[in-house]
Amino acid sequence: MKIGVFGASGYTGLELLRLLIRHPKAEVVFATSRRFAGQPVYAAHPSLINLTDLKFLDASATEVAQSAEVVFLALPHGISMEIAPTFHKAGRKVIDLSADFRLADLAVYEKWYGRHKAPDMIADAIYGIPELWRDQIKGARFIANPGCYPTSVILGLAPLLATDWIDRSSIVVDSKSGTSGAGREPQMGSLFCEVDEGFKAYKIGGQHRHIPEMEQALTKLTGESLTISFTPHLLPVSRGILSTIYVNMIRPIKVDDLLVAYEKFYQHEAFVRVYPKGLSPNLLCIRGTNYCDIGLAVDIRTNRAIIVSAIDNLVKGAAGQAIQNMNLICGLPEETGLELVPLFP
Amino acid sequence: MKIGVFGASGYTGLELLRLLIRHPKAEVVFATSRRFAGQPVYAAHPSLINLTDLKFLDASATEVAQSAEVVFLALPHGISMEIAPTFHKAGRKVIDLSADFRLADLAVYEKWYGRHKAPDMIADAIYGIPELWRDQIKGARFIANPGCYPTSVILGLAPLLATDWIDRSSIVVDSKSGTSGAGREPQMGSLFCEVDEGFKAYKIGGQHRHIPEMEQALTKLTGESLTISFTPHLLPVSRGILSTIYVNMIRPIKVDDLLVAYEKFYQHEAFVRVYPKGLSPNLLCIRGTNYCDIGLAVDIRTNRAIIVSAIDNLVKGAAGQAIQNMNLICGLPEETGLELVPLFP
Amino acid sequence: MKIGVFGASGYTGLELLRLLIRHPKAEVVFATSRRFAGQPVYAAHPSLINLTDLKFLDASATEVAQSAEVVFLALPHGISMEIAPTFHKAGRKVIDLSADFRLADLAVYEKWYGRHKAPDMIADAIYGIPELWRDQIKGARFIANPGCYPTSVILGLAPLLATDWIDRSSIVVDSKSGTSGAGREPQMGSLFCEVDEGFKAYKIGGQHRHIPEMEQALTKLTGESLTISFTPHLLPVSRGILSTIYVNMIRPIKVDDLLVAYEKFYQHEAFVRVYPKGLSPNLLCIRGTNYCDIGLAVDIRTNRAIIVSAIDNLVKGAAGQAIQNMNLICGLPEETGLELVPLFP
């Protein structure tokens, strides 16, 4: 399969290249970058020296328009919606890693992100978390690849939302993300000296744009409108998101019950690892992989369930899940090219 | 004032030495260490080369028994209670940085920590958060210096608990600590390669020993029995604790109301910095200092207040607060020796 | 091929497991650990949850003696020499990752490491850097896998030593290693808080045990006795060794000449990447892979060549090179299971 990658000089673009270079059924035929157009890929990504001979193209290059069967858009929101329609209309498979087509409700999108330039295409997009909506994805040819925070939160909550054990108005999500989530664009807040040895919350008080995306998915799972408290934090690590989720139980559930429910829910999933009692996910244990690791506990003193969910934001939270979706829509085994072992330490 | 430091070869001991070396009214006359007894202080703490000529003594050395007016115990729980009575009975001022005398209820202590060897002394101990119980501390000569997590949580919640705005059964505390909180004893989980690029929760589900300490203080502040959910996490930084606290509001309070309440509550406090609206604490901004920085937000969508509280676990969470208490019980200005400026970056 | 791994609970052992789990021709049939014997592998390596069902065995277990065709010894020096003879005599292929059989001269070994318990086997060991001694390795069944520092230094110097451009008495090697090189045994110097934000040299003045190993290899390459200055440093990263090597030129060589010489020397090597002029290796660019990246410069002001060589100490410096050697002695394509793409960031 011939693959094109838009926005290939950023971290998500690099991660797509890292995975596609070793994907047995994929061949990257072009990679675009405004900043590095005309230069070899290793100019932006020295780690790929000798691993690819590609040169970056400008997004408007004519080679770009024709050659790829599947196109990944690793572009900022607002830009994806300018590129996606061309390929979608031309019948190519498009996997958009931006936020542009994740929100089904145009009004919600425009409230959080600003004006949408391709509103007609929103209805065509399938929100791509395979563990929850695999059947829809299989038949799709336009995927809205989920956000990183939402992936960790939605997978962490889905099995619990399938029960009648909880007060659904009580969900509190405290998430912590590595710095690659902020992208590769130079800005003061992402400098090494601003992040190293630091830790902070940001967009406190329900301000983060991933909130409507999470609530849309949780609402879809339950059939009722859900609202959550969500606070993101910036971790001094390069990769990974760990979400700690608090939910009030409305009946006395034991941790063993939780475990059984989660294990059953995810029993056929290759990329979700439900931890044995007493073990707790660690970003080091999923680094570089497409896993979502989940740990469970019950605080019997306060009658709350605590779910800890960990993903690599660049893999399961972006490029890995995008390739998982590609495999599905192209009829390949879902794990193709994603049989990764965590890099610890 | 002549000062003795027990357990001076660990991180808390080092931090006491760092601060006392420059304290204008204090002179460290002995420092003990079992492991380094007989060796110069720089053998354990090369950063202090040329800054002190002290040698470590064994805790049983005769010089130890007599020379100090104030004694700091930077020892593990279970050991402090063996040392404290001697000095307390001899009329010395004792500041215990362990957990041994923090819990007023013997049964609670023994449930969480095991058998207590000096139960008679518990009633003599004053729990030392000056911002909340300054008057009691001033008259004391035996201080139970608070734990690191509790200091960040109690200072973060106290102003809100003084209002009738909240549902006190709804408190969820998500705390993140730097690795120095695990101490200097070699153990696999504290190795660089186990922590670096990692992040995890631990003691999930109401298992951490600091919970009864927090609940005791919150109960003392409100006069009613309080229970909280508390989850600690391990951060890949050396210093600092940041607690994100979620509380349900029972009336529609604005963030400006919160700010006014907090600013008023702490208006005379040198070591609490309430942040302007929109700013959020960062561990880098309190590093090396005795500050507790507090940021506030309200999530109007879910009607929750979010309080973010940040301290340096080795300073306001241990050695700095201990010296603040020493200043108080010795009649010195509270800020003496603690006029520290954060080390950023 | 059935594989056994001794010492599988340390970082090198984990790295062997990480790579062998995905090796298409290998199956790990046992993994030993004194400390974790009887426990599942994920007890020591939670990153491998769901990736293996193995339990650790004790090294003396009977299953161990019989089942494996190839045995990796990821044990401390002094212990390997107790285990290796049994398997060697039984005709198994043995790849020893310790220092026990790297030094051909018994007297040199005993000077730097202490008494040798299997001196008769030393002559049977083949020193395993495939890029330099591939033919010897192919026919071997007992490999002394090179040390991490030596691998980076020997590969960095070999092409230059093949010329007559340099003063061979002038070699200065300044190496910097990530902390995983210190192993997983708990010790104060490897704690996160002792390493993070720190940097130091150690064993300064020709004290490091890898010096005789390097000099033996350099002498073998040149046919004349060579002595080098070598200073190791401890980096606050988990993985990687970068060596900066200074050599006096005895004739006016240009950087382009150097480049041509290095490119030619390594033209058929899959795991050595000689960088274009002006680019310089970075530990991030080889992380998790079996590459040795080499950058070259000439300081015309002082007439010195500067070679920068970077490897992942756990891969090309240990487990990866061991598997490369295994592939060779088992008649597999050398890159099997080692087609790794660097994890950046």
Place this chain on the structure above:
Amino acid sequence: MKIGVFGASGYTGLELLRLLIRHPKAEVVFATSRRFAGQPVYAAHPSLINLTDLKFLDASATEVAQSAEVVFLALPHGISMEIAPTFHKAGRKVIDLSADFRLADLAVYEKWYGRHKAPDMIADAIYGIPELWRDQIKGARFIANPGCYPTSVILGLAPLLATDWIDRSSIVVDSKSGTSGAGREPQMGSLFCEVDEGFKAYKIGGQHRHIPEMEQALTKLTGESLTISFTPHLLPVSRGILSTIYVNMIRPIKVDDLLVAYEKFYQHEAFVRVYPKGLSPNLLCIRGTNYCDIGLAVDIRTNRAIIVSAIDNLVKGAAGQAIQNMNLICGLPEETGLELVPLFP
């Protein structure tokens, strides 16, 4: 003393503010920043909330022209030379932390940095390393504050250059710097994800602009023209420079001789700590302080002396040394405001 700080929103500016806020004889009366002009200092430096009420001024503000007795220029090279003349001519004391007036030879400056706009002032500048040229500094009113790498290298070599033990043509300097040395200007190479877990050399082969500054100082110390090999590296830490220096001995000197020579040379210096035999400097041991720590070794196998020198690049390598110079030119005790204890961990 009234103090002005130009370029106060960068890391060096912040470090000046950090130290001057607690300097007993200094009062910062203005701080300039183009980017943050008009905003409170805490907008750029949230760590200074509540510690100063200053607002940033634009460099052209009229308050700036008149109010300060001492002016620090923490500006990029090329900009300092535009500002310095005004204040110098007005009789103010000027301490320039840029490179603009460090090189006495205009031609050398212009070769490495480009055109100089105030060549007439070069002769007025005194190069400010107090340990070596204290008497000149005392009488000065215009200080060229040394670069960070040069400070570590010059202090590391000065005692050895005062002997006749070495081959002065053999000096190799391998230096490693924390990331704050790259400044606070957003650029891709300084992003957290580009530096974290990475390590690399840069400007290899005698390309770094600090080389002429070092050679000028070493030549001044010896009276003969000296050339050195110098390779800088980028460390994943925020602060600190550690230089490992290799020198060929021309006679058999022991490490004890070296120690005696260094201890004697620096016996009256408050800010140089020569380490006992066997101990080696660590960036953690000088963090946040004005110390230069020096460790010594001799490699008897190769007849080389190895000197390891460590400073905090923002303190002894910039702001701290600048204040040390200020103290000298203002007749204050040299250590005033600089009695700092390292922050470890």
